[in-house]
Every structure is written in structure tokens, then in C-alpha cells.
Amino acid sequence: MAASRLLFSLCTALAVAAAAAAATDTLKQGDSLTAPATLVSSPSGVFELGFHAPDPARPARLYLCVWYRDTQPRTVAWVANRVNAAAAAAPSLTLTAGGELRVLDGAAKDGARMLWSSNTTTRAAPRGGYEAVIQDSGSLQVRDVDGTVIWDSFWHPSDTMLSGMRISVNAEVRAQVRGPPERMLFTSWASDTDPSPGRFALGLDPANPSQAFIWRDGNVPFWRSGQWTGLNFVGIPYRPLYVYGYKQGNDPILGMYFTYTATNTSLQRFVVAPDGRDVCYMVKKSTQEWETVWVQPSNECERYGACGSNAICTVVQDGKAKCTCMKGFKPKLADEWNAGNRSQGCVRNPPLDCQVNKTGDGFLSIPNVKWPDFSYWVSGVTDEYGCMNTCQQNCSCGAYVYMTQLTGCLHWGNELMDVHQFQAGGYALNLKLPASELGFTYRSLENSRNSICRGAICFVSLSLFMVEAWKKYQRCSAQKLEEVKTFIYQISAKCWHAGYLTFDSFRR
Ligand SMILES: *[C@@H]1O[C@H](CO)[C@@H](O)[C@H](O)[C@H]1NC(C)=O
Numbered sequence: 001m002a003a004s005r006l007l008f009s010l011c012t013a014l015a016v017a018a019a020a021a022a023a024t025d026t027l028k029q030g031d032s033l034t035a036p037a038t039l040v041s042s043p044s045g046v047f048e049l050g051f052h053a054p055d056p057a058r059p060a061r062l063y064l065c066v067w068y069r070d071t072q073p074r075t076v077a078w079v080a081n082r083v084n085a086a087a088a089a090a091p092s093l094t095l096t097a098g099g100e101l102r103v104l105d106g107a108a109k110d111g112a113r114m115l116w117s118s119n120t121t122t123r124a125a126p127r128g129g130y131e132a133v134i135q136d137s138g139s140l141q142v143r144d145v146d147g148t149v150i151w152d153s154f155w156h157p158s159d160t161m162l163s164g165m166r167i168s169v170n171a172e173v174r175a176q177v178r179g180p181p182e183r184m185l186f187t188s189w190a191s192d193t194d195p196s197p198g199r200f201a202l203g204l205d206p207a208n209p210s211q212a213f214i215w216r217d218g219n220v221p222f223w224r225s226g227q228w229t230g231l232n233f234v235g236i237p238y239r240p241l242y243v244y245g246y247k248q249g250n251d252p253i254l255g256m257y258f259t260y261t262a263t264n265t266s267l268q269r270f271v272v273a274p275d276g277r278d279v280c281y282m283v284k285k286s287t288q289e290w291e292t293v294w295v296q297p298s299n300e301c302e303r304y305g306a307c308g309s310n311a312i313c314t315v316v317q318d319g320k321a322k323c324t325c326m327k328g329f330k331p332k333l334a335d336e337w338n339a340g341n342r343s344q345g346c347v348r349n350p351p352l353d354c355q356v357n358k359t360g361d362g363f364l365s366i367p368n369v370k371w372p373d374f375s376y377w378v379s380g381v382t383d384e385y386g387c388m389n390t391c392q393q394n395c396s397c398g399a400y401v402y403m404t405q406l407t408g409c410l411h412w413g414n415e416l417m418d419v420h421q422f423q424a425g426g427y428a429l430n431l432k433l434p435a436s437e438l439g440f441t442y443r444s445l446e447n448s449r450n451s452i453c454r455g456a457i458c459f460v461s462l463s464l465f466m467v468e469a470w471k472k473y474q475r476c477s478a479q480k481l482e483e484v485k486t487f488i489y490q491i492s493a494k495c496w497h498a499g500y501l502t503f504d505s506f507r508r
């Protein structure tokens with residue numbers, strides 16, 4: 001009896017030793033991983049999972065981390081026990097029968113303190129049990145023998161976004177999880193050597209998941225991606241990485257989400273740095289070192305609300321912001337504005353015509369901008385004209401944008417927050433203005449009191465339209481027809497508007 005037990009423990013010891021010698025990517029249920037042993041992803045060995053001390057000055061503070069195996073110095077992509085560092089010489093990772101991962105400060109048999117848990121609980125362990133596997137993508141998964149994933153580190157990121165990750169408002173829940181639903185946030189480290197949660201976090205805006213934000217101290221907006229247009233984020237000037245890297249999707253449980261896929265290499269990552277910037281790194285082929293390829297915010301206009309509301313931010317030299325009230329607006333507090341304090345932004349001056357019981361409000365197109373925050377999508381509107389018309393008829397609507405088949409119709413209220421105007425790129429915003437602020441066409445029509453002018457304008461525009469439409473029709477694809485339709489509406493909206501103004505000034 002005693003002999004067989006001895007034999008058994010000997011066998012176990014040998015098996016563990018063998019497992020430690022040959023790199024494995026799997027932790028079986030009931031086993032534990034104790035520093036300095038690690039798991040290595042297969043088949044390519046890109047990532048390694050183990051205990052690591054990120055602060056060289058404090059080598060005893062150990063964290064369960066996923067890091068790149070081949071880059072020096074060690075680059076960490078995920079941390080489990082961010083809040084509680086291990087202090088015992090040999091912390092351990094275990095996988096329970098219920099499929100829960102636990103990080104302990106010591107070994108389980110010694111009754112060690114639990115530092116972190118994946119908090120997954122399943123009613124019954126499946127036949128064959130669970131296993132935890134580190135993959136070449138960098139994801140640590142808990143799954144049953146059939147391959148059903150019940151927990152994935154990609155659903156609970158640290159500060160790093162890797163290729164293949166999804167970003168959604170809530171963390172993905174496939175198994176029962178203790179506690180309230182978790183927001184999915186990429187939270188910065190406290191400092192370069194301290195993985196405990198820092199001041200900045202990146203995630204999707206729960207009120208409008210088509211935008212990503214970086215918040216400071218929980219809820220102060222620090223950076224905004226701008227709305228997703230279907231191809232890219234409006235606030236991020238053209239970058240191949242972005243244009244091809246992000247795809248939008250919809251999930252019945254998660255709602256809108258984005259997936260990020262690196263174009264060419266798995267050695268590419270986005271990190272929310274301790275100072276709040278989102279940095280994209282790529283491994284340079286020649287030196288095998290990380291190179292910064294993209295940073296946001298990288299100038300003052302990319303900082304959220306740099307000029308306050310209803311103002312336009314343009315970048316002058318050295319990334320400094322130049323703030324200008326939008327046309328038809330003036331600083332709310334002139335003294336503070338002139339002294340460089342833009343926090344109060346700008347207010348309408350003069351008011352909209354609809355605010356003083358007049359008609360005549362029209363729209364001015366502001367080109368190359370990052371659309372303001374607080375947009376809302378208007379359902380049931382399928383063309384530019386309808387989008388403009390619904391905004392014109394609602395005195396609380398301050399601006400609109402229509403993009404065929406992508407975002408559709410967006411409206412804003414009368415607070416236009418965080419507008420950044422680019423040298424090139426970006427999109428146009430149609431700002432509502434009273435007739436007195438609108439340009440040459442409307443003004444001259446209003447003054448001329450001449451309906452012949454209206455007729456002439458309509459005739460010229462319609463002729464131009466016919467030519468344009470014919471040109472487009474000849475290259476006729478189904479997609480072009482949609483553009484033609486939009487064009488008709490734009491022209492008829494202009495005619496309608498010009499005609500209306502003329503009629504209105506006649507009446508007065
Ligand atoms: C697990 O649940 C406990 C208790 O609800 C909570 O304090 C802890 O933060 C959770 N851990 C994770 C990783 O969510």
C-alpha cells in the first residue's frame with residue numbers, strides 16, 4: 001500500500017518534471033503552474049504565460065502575465081492579478097474543477113491566499129474536464145475538451161489590444177460570472193513598472209457605442225475617436241492600419257462591437273499608456289525592436305473638448321490648438337476666452353430664426369472636420385433631403401450629417417462639442433444658421449426679392465444635375481444610382497431653400 005503510494009507520487013513528480021522540461025501550452029484541470037515554470041503558445045511560441053516582476057527594483061512583486069517570448073526587454077500584453085501582487089517566493093496558478101482560474105500567493109496545498117480569480121462558475125464539470133491554453137494570438141482560454149470556450153483573457157483586457165481582440169461595451173459573458181456585468185475597458189498601468197490600474201481607460205461609449213473614448217479618473221473624457229462611418233473613425237485621419245484593421249459587427253448579446261485585425265503581423269499592439277495616450281507599436285523587421293507607429297492624442301486638438309463647445313480647433317505649430325468660435329457663435333465669456341480659458345466655449349449670436357419665431361434657418365457646410373460629440377442617429381430617414389428637413393423643422397437640432405448607406409442620418413443638438421478641423425480628410429458637418437449668417441446665395445436671394453433669380457438658379461442647377469446624372473448613369477452601377485438619388489435631393493433641397501427664402505422676404 002505504502003509502496004504503491006510512493007510509486008504514485010514518484011510518477012507524479014516525474015511527470016511534472018517532464019512537463020516543465022518540455023514547453024507546453026496547456027494547464028490541465030487540477031494542475032498548477034508555479035514560478036518559474038511557464039506555458040508557451042503553440043505552434044509558433046509567440047507568447048508565454050508565467051510569473052513576472054515588472055519592476056526590476058522590486059523583484060519579489062510577481063504578477064501572472066502574458067508576454068511576447070522573443071522581444072527584449074520583456075513586453076507584457078496581459079496581467080491577471082493587477083491589484084494584488086504576489087509576495088511569496090513561488091506563487092501559483094490553478095484551474096479548478098469548475099473551470100475557474102486562480103492565482104495564489106504560494107501553493108494551494110499550503111492554503112495560500114487567493115490574489116485573483118477568473119470568477120467563472122459552472123454547474124458541473126464536463127467529462128474530460130477543463131483546460132487552460134495559451135495561444136499564439138496571446139489569448140489565454142479556458143475550454144472543455146470539445147473546445148467550448150468558457151473564459152478568455154481577450155474578454156478581460158489589461159492595457160493592450162492585440163490582433164483578434166474584440167472591443168464592446170460589456171465584457172463577453174459565456175459562462176456564469178459572479179458579480180455584476182463587467183464593462184470592457186483597456187485600463188492603463190499606474191506607471192511603466194506598476195501594472196495596478198492607472199488613471200486612464202479606453203472603451204466604447206455606452207451611450208453611443210460607435211465611438212471609442214479614453215476617460216481619465218473613471219468618467220472625464222480625455223480622447224474621442226469620433227463616430228464610426230462604416231469604414232473608419234472620423235477623428236482618426238487616414239491610416240492604413242486603421243482603415244483595414246477595424247471591422248464593426250453586431251452581436252445579439254454584446255450589441256455593437258469592433259474587432260481589430262493586424263494587417264500583416266501579429267507583432268503589433270495598441271497600448272493605453274500611463275499618461276493616457278493610445279500608442280500603436282510594431283516590431284521593426286530590421287532590428288526586431290518595437291517602433292511607435294501611431295499615437296493619439298498627439299496634439300492639443302485631439303484632447304477632448306480643447307476649445308469647449310461650439311468652437312473649432314485647428315492645429316498650429318508644435319501641435320498647439322487654435323480655437324475659433326463657429327460662424328454664428330461668439331465666446332460665452334469673452335474675457336476668459338481671450339485670456340486663453342476655453343472651458344465655457346461659444347454660444348449662438350445671433351439666435352436661430354426659429355428661436356425668434358422667424359423662418360429662414362439654413363445650413364452651412366463646414367469641411368474636413370471630426371464631427372462633434374453627442375450625435376444621435378435618426379431612424380427612418382433614408383436620404384439627404386429628409387435628414388436636412390427633419391433637422392430644419394426641429395429647433396433643438398443644431399447640425400446634421402448624412403452619409404449614404406454608412407452612418408445614415410445623424411443629428412446634433414445645440415451643443416457641438418469637440419470639433420477638430422483637419423488640413424485634409426475628415427468629413428463635412430452641416431451647421432444650422434439663421435438666414436442672416438448664411439452666405440452669398442441665400443443673402444442675395446433674400447435681398448433681390450426676385451423670383452426670376454430663384455427660377456434661374458433652379459434651372460441652372462437642374463441642367464447641371466442632368467449632365468451629372470447622365471454621366472453617372474452611363475457608368476451605371478446599382479451603387480451609383482444611390483449617389484444620383486442623393487444628388488437629386490441635394491439640388492432640390494437647395495432650390496427649395498432658395499425659393500423659400502425669396503418667398504419669405506417677399507412676404508415681409
Ligand atoms: C471576482 O469577484 C470578486 C467578488 O465579487 C471581485 O472582488 C473581483 O474583483 C472579481 N475578479 C475579477 C477578475 O473580476
Ligand SMILES: *[C@@H]1O[C@H](CO)[C@@H](O)[C@H](O)[C@H]1NC(C)=O
Pocket residue numbers: 263264
Ligand atoms: C507585409 O509583410 C511583407 C513581408 O514582410 C512585406 O513585403 C509587405 O509589404 C507587407 N505588407 C503590408 C501591407 O504591410
Ligand SMILES: *[C@@H]1O[C@H](CO)[C@@H](O)[C@H](O)[C@H]1NC(C)=O
Pocket residue numbers: 333336341342343344
Ligand atoms: C476657466 O473658466 C471657468 C469658468 O469661469 C473657471 O471655473 C475655471 O477655473 C477657469 N480655468 C482656469 C484655468 O482659469
Ligand SMILES: *[C@@H]1O[C@H](CO)[C@@H](O)[C@H](O)[C@H]1NC(C)=O
Pocket residue numbers: 355356357
Ligand atoms: C413666438 O410665438 C409664440 C406663440 O405665438 C409666443 O408665445 C412667443 O412668445 C414668441 N416668441 C418670441 C421670441 O417672439
Ligand SMILES: *[C@@H]1O[C@H](CO)[C@@H](O)[C@H](O)[C@H]1NC(C)=O
Pocket residue numbers: 394395396397398412413414
Ligand atoms: C428635436 O431635437 C431634440 C434634441 O436635439 C430631440 O430630443 C427631439 O426628439 C427632436 N424632436 C423631434 C420631434 O424630432
